[in-house]
Amino acid sequence: MARHRCRFCARELDETFVDLGVSPLANSFVPPERADAAEPAYPLHAYACRACGLVQLPQFEPAACIFDAYLYYSSYSESWLRHAEAYAAEMIARSRLGADSEVIEIASNDGYLLQYFQRAGIRALGIEPAGGPAVAATAKGIATRTCYFGRDTATALRAEGHRPDLIVANNVLPHVPDLNDFVAGLRILLPETGRVTLELPHLLHLIEGIQFDTIYHEHLSYFSLATLERVLRAQDLRIFDADELPTHGGSLRLHVCHDASPHQPSPALGRLRRREAAANLDQPATWRSFREKVAAKRKAIRDFLVTAQRTGRTVLAYGAPAKGNTLLNYCGITRELIPFTVDRNPHKQGLLLPGTHLPVRDPRALVAARPDYVFILPWNLKDEIIAQLAEVRAWGGQFVVPAPMLSIVS
Numbered sequence: 001m002a003r004h005r006c007r008f009c010a011r012e013l014d015e016t017f018v019d020l021g022v023s024p025l026a027n028s029f030v031p032p033e034r035a036d037a038a039e040p041a042y043p044l045h046a047y048a049c050r051a052c053g054l055v056q057l058p059q060f061e062p063a064a065c066i067f068d069a070y071l072y073y074s075s076y077s078e079s080w081l082r083h084a085e086a087y088a089a090e091m092i093a094r095s096r097l098g099a100d101s102e103v104i105e106i107a108s109n110d111g112y113l114l115q116y117f118q119r120a121g122i123r124a125l126g127i128e129p130a131g132g133p134a135v136a137a138t139a140k141g142i143a144t145r146t147c148y149f150g151r152d153t154a155t156a157l158r159a160e161g162h163r164p165d166l167i168v169a170n171n172v173l174p175h176v177p178d179l180n181d182f183v184a185g186l187r188i189l190l191p192e193t194g195r196v197t198l199e200l201p202h203l204l205h206l207i208e209g210i211q212f213d214t215i216y217h218e219h220l221s222y223f224s225l226a227t228l229e230r231v232l233r234a235q236d237l238r239i240f241d242a243d244e245l246p247t248h249g250g251s252l253r254l255h256v257c258h259d260a261s262p263h264q265p266s267p268a269l270g271r272l273r274r275r276e277a278a279a280n281l282d283q284p285a286t287w288r289s290f291r292e293k294v295a296a297k298r299k300a301i302r303d304f305l306v307t308a309q310r311t312g313r314t315v316l317a318y319g320a321p322a323k324g325n326t327l328l329n330y331c332g333i334t335r336e337l338i339p340f341t342v343d344r345n346p347h348k349q350g351l352l353l354p355g356t357h358l359p360v361r362d363p364r365a366l367v368a369a370r371p372d373y374v375f376i377l378p379w380n381l382k383d384e385i386i387a388q389l390a391e392v393r394a395w396g397g398q399f400v401v402p403a404p405m406l407s408i409v410s
Contacts, residue, residue: 205250
């Protein structure tokens with residue numbers, strides 16, 4: 001039996017958080033001509049470190065195999081663009097950013113966020129390892145380095161004279177294989193007077209919302225505030241403020257500074273620490289209860305789809321997100337139960353989902369098919385999607401939302 005060690009503290013991992021079976025990489029979309037080829041698949045078994053509390057998946061593939069040809073483009077979500085624009089306005093005000101300031105974003109994707117700083121006359125630089133999104137950002141006029149971030153990149157940027165007033169790292173820390181190298185890079189690049197903001201899904205909401213589908217191989221780590229404070233302290237960084245966000249089913253925005261910075265801890269940070277402590281996130285009983293709820297949710301999803309098929313009701317899916325592939329594969333969903341899905345991202349259209357091989361089509365195909373139910377895989381964007389598909393209600397169709405438990409929206 002393989003032995004895995006914690007990517008932060010190196011303790012041997014022997015405590016199961018949840019075991020979702022075996023699955024291909026969630027973003028390894030399949031060209032139709034390779035539909036009959038064997039797909040690599042790996043255990044989707046999340047462990048909890050008893051020493052530091054970090055919930056994590058072992059790494060089976062190098063980061064380059066996952067992210068060099070990454071097909072996720074942030075700008076296809078209108079609600080995410082609004083979120084980015086509001087964040088930029090807030091941080092310009094809070095950090096008093098102006099023409100002499102610099103913002104560096106790590107995992108800047110297609111420039112979805114930095115465009116708002118640039119429009120405000122603030123120097124912006126993106127660090128993005130995925131070639132496609134990096135090219136898209138450059139086409140928008142946003143300076144972008146196509147590389148991974150860590151000690152070496154941070155040292156090189158410092159040598160070039162970069163002193164960012166703000167470093168942004170939205171939804172990147174969960175993807176990082178070498179956690180300590182990445183956080184050390186933040187310490188190196190961050191000036192004494194600067195701040196880092198980290199956005200990432202919150203383990204508390206993953207557990208409370210039974211969000212098992214947010215677990216996939218590209219998401220290597222799942223953070224509580226308490227664990228992340230330990231990770232940052234090891235590099236002489238600390239959190240001084242925390243915002244709770246509705247994005248991705250419940251996220252944290254954490255404001256980070258050097259340990260010697262004069263920033264004082266906010267009351268919100270203390271409240272969040274107390275909430276986590278009360279939730280017993282680091283207790284085996286909590287993890288056991290979560291596993292039981294995951295199993296019950298899987299049964300509810302399968303029962304709904306099988307009943308719909310038996311009664312002659314058609315179900316089509318909306319979206320091709322990574323979380324959707326975890327849900328479909330863990331629940332054993334076949335094309336007999338959901339014939340295809342649709343997605344606005346043209347880079348995914350024409351491909352097959354990993355594992356299940358559901359075809360990904362243009363959203364017009366869903367409207368033409370007039371299904372009885374639209375199963376929303378990116379449930380965190382359900383309001384945006386339901387608004388986009390207002391015509392579904394005109395033919396009597398309904399929406400299926402699988403979080404926190406399966407529900408029907410008429």
